[in-house]
Amino acid sequence: MKSQVVLYFKRSLIIVFSILLIAGCSNQGTSGEGIKETDPDQELDVRVVHKFLGNGNESLVEDSKIVSFLEDKFNMDFDFVNVPSPIGSEVFEKLNAMIAAGDIPDILQTSTNTDLARDLYYDLAAEDQLLNISKMIEENPDRYPNIASRIKDPEADMFKAEDGNFYTVPRLQGYYDHIIIIRQDWLDELGLEMPTNTEELHDVLKEFVEEDPDDKGNFGLTVPAPWWFNHIFAGFTGGWEWVEKDGEYVSTYTEPGMKEAFKYLHSLYEEGLLDKEFFTHKPNKDELSKFINGRAGVLLTQSRNLPSIQKDIVKINPEAEVGLLPIDFSGPEAAARVSAGKFYEGVSIYKHAEDPARMLDFIEYLASNEASEMFTNGIEGEYSEETFEHEKWGVDPYPSVHRAIWGMVDMKYNDSEAYLKQYTDPEQMKTFFNQLDSADFAQNPVWGYGLESIQAHNADVLEVFNKYLVNFITGKADIDQEWDTYTKELEKAGLLKMQEEVQEEFTP
Template sequence: MKKSLKQVGSVMLLSVLTISVAACSSNTGSTSSSATPQSSSETQPPKLTKLTYWVPNHSAASGQMKTYAEMGMYKELEKVTGVKVEFQHPPLEVPQAQEQFNLMIATNDLPDVIEASWGATSGAVIRYPGGPEKAILDKKIIKLNDLIDKYAPNLKKLLTDHPDWKKQISTDEGSIYAFPFLRGDDKTRVSFGPSIRQDWLDKLGLKMPTTIDEWYTVLKAFKEKDPNGNGKADEIPIYIDKNMFSTDAPFLGAWGINYSFYQDNGKVKYGPIQPEYKEFLKTMNKWYKEGLLDKDFAAPNEKLYDNKMTTNLMGASVSYNGGGLGKYAGLMKDKDPSFKLEAAPYPVLKAGDKAIWGQRDFAYNGVGAAISAADKNPIETVKWLDYAYGEKGDLLFNYGIEGTSYKMENGKATFLPEVLNPPAGTSVQQSIAKYTRATWSAPFVLSGNFQLQYLGLPQQKKALEIWSQPTAERKLPLVSPTQEESSKFASIVTDIQTYQDEMLLKFIMGVEPIDNFDQYVKKIQSMGIDDAIKIQQGALERFNKR
């Protein structure tokens, strides 16, 4: 979920076998194919032997392999299907990946499959300007409804069984545009939130902060009272990079708003122009001036972040459950047994208030694998992608290879001990990444059984409970503008987000006085935010009628 935040998985699926729902449960991995989705005794030569696939390479994998093709899951799938995949990996960082995505689209140099945040309209994600319906209209990707109906029985059955999922993955016009990454149940939809060094709190006799004022008190103590015990004033009280400010509002949400569009009793609003946003900026500016907020927050660097966390310098942050709490528990278990990074509640302004904003997500977060208009074998690609949503694909994409990464116990897939307990210096996420992409995302259905094993540490299970508390009532579903509105909306929002990102840094760092906030709001209004809000309001009303 960076959140990618939140980048996503690719799925290699059976291209040469005509799959029915019943057949999937007894799939032997043969490579027969037919022209229709019904089974046939006639063996046909495979039409699809190679695919090109564009997807960012997650850091948990890139440190161990150059391409997803080296991952155990994909090696096994190539054996099963006979389909070799050539992955095209842009950088994981969203700005650079978006730049390459835009270039790919502009030059029309398209691979067969493109994985991106097709359904997202805001946040630090890779997306198509104007949304997926516009991408179909522009003939960059293809509409999948009929192909899924005829050639993807596994996904078709899931959407029939879960009409709410179908609603989420469709446009207002009813188009299905990608094979989606789906979180199967509530256990899989909470993975991110505030985190803090519990051992530092214990050492200083402090309680877990729940309000913004309590956070300030704790961060001041972290800075001034030497919780790492080295006799130096080198502690970094909190690190929140510029992307984390905009991802599910981990601190901004205390003021009841987010960094983009949200709804308040069915009315769409825009967080960065609200009076509450000014108060948030004042607080962050104060934290920055007093040295509580890491000076490097404006230039996210994952390696630098890892170094600060693992050298006992960082007191608090915003973390993923697996790629944060679990990752650093693994990296520090021998290096510093006293190290305890634990989940903190989403903060509020007044003690006892219920947190509104949190990361709890919908089943679908907008990420999916679309088939490009350049694909010469769309039917076979659909069959290939559909494999992930059947019984065999579920096991492969969640757990990897039976006997190598998991075994079956009492009817359930169970990771082998060596996978969940890797050597010191290796996180569980990195260990699992040798076999699957399930610890971040891919076009398949993430299993609750997987999540409970992956998040096996006590602090991770506790984090699920803590980060699940916010109501998330103001979160917008994945709405989309109409074809007529899409270009206008994309132009407005792109320009506004560029400007507000720039001003976020300036306000927090004191380059721009907070007193100029009203001028900033007027600037965003002059850029067309009222028109964008109106478009989103209409989109929300259409979504509710889907």
């Protein structure tokens, strides 16, 4: 009840201030659908609010060469609003306050992932405050070909506003770059084949632990955190949280495949083939250290961690070699791989800004191959090869931040030599990245839609799931005996209500 009142209050505030703002702007000259266009020779002040401006270890600097290049190209002067916000939550709170004060930025980040972000996007769209991207494309089909092809992708549909139009350009996030790495030198030494499925992985881990090639007390497989078992669960259930069964979605949590996955992980744990600290150690530190130091032979991680692993592991053991499990590594049911969708969040343009059409031209450029090339190789004559070394990407210039902010191309789609050369085997990684788009993986079909029941119950359901996950894997609870209690607890926590709504809203 309280949240409804707050929501009502929030929406009312946005509407009232939006109306005031429209009244304030109504005396300005506009053309077409109320979209004002200015003389291209006139410099445009563009204020930008985006969470990626404030969540890295180094912010984008306004005098960076890439920013200057873009400013010159479009005759714009950017003003980046800084919101130190590592996970992005404060960005939308600040945006909400700015909107309430009638201070809407020209380019803003939009998202459908949280209540506040979704309300802001839908309300601003409904109140005619955001540029209608669908309409702009419809009226100028040749002017925005890259944006047009992006929003035509069925995966982008989740970004449509309530009236069915796009008021945001979805950001190309790309599929997860997660990899399973293995000590290739151990495989060679022990005469083992690269495992291609969970069963073979079990056998390889057993050999690793028994033989312990580096003599460091090997425990086989390690992961940063339990979240990473989602890949294994997908291999056993065929889905990520939701899976198709008899023409409708059901939760993977209660599927027989999940029971088998728990049994598989429990057997690894029982046989000493799984890191016993997987749910307590420090993610992105401990598991890397264990693999580098020869205490684990297999690790689930992100491809971006591989260069530093390859660099550090040979300091410990000069003979060490890191191999990659095949991208189609699978479980008994399906590929053991999960990924979010291709698109994630987006950028919108304030409709009553001075020249929204020019801003859309700017975004169209950023979605082009020409811009992609620029982000990959730098601006001709401005950067040396040295400047684009991976190590330098923490300081200006910071191409990955640019990409993320403008949402055009993810680094994973980068197959430039400059990016790939950080890996010991660039060709291997090039092949991996090229395979990402076509690889089989499980996707969570409900992400980004903000279903009410999921918002209401997901945290409780996850709490139950995570509790049993640890208990089942460690053997604290017997999987067969406790399975009914586990499913009942999940149902009690709200899983059935979630399933009902998912089945109502989505058809596989």
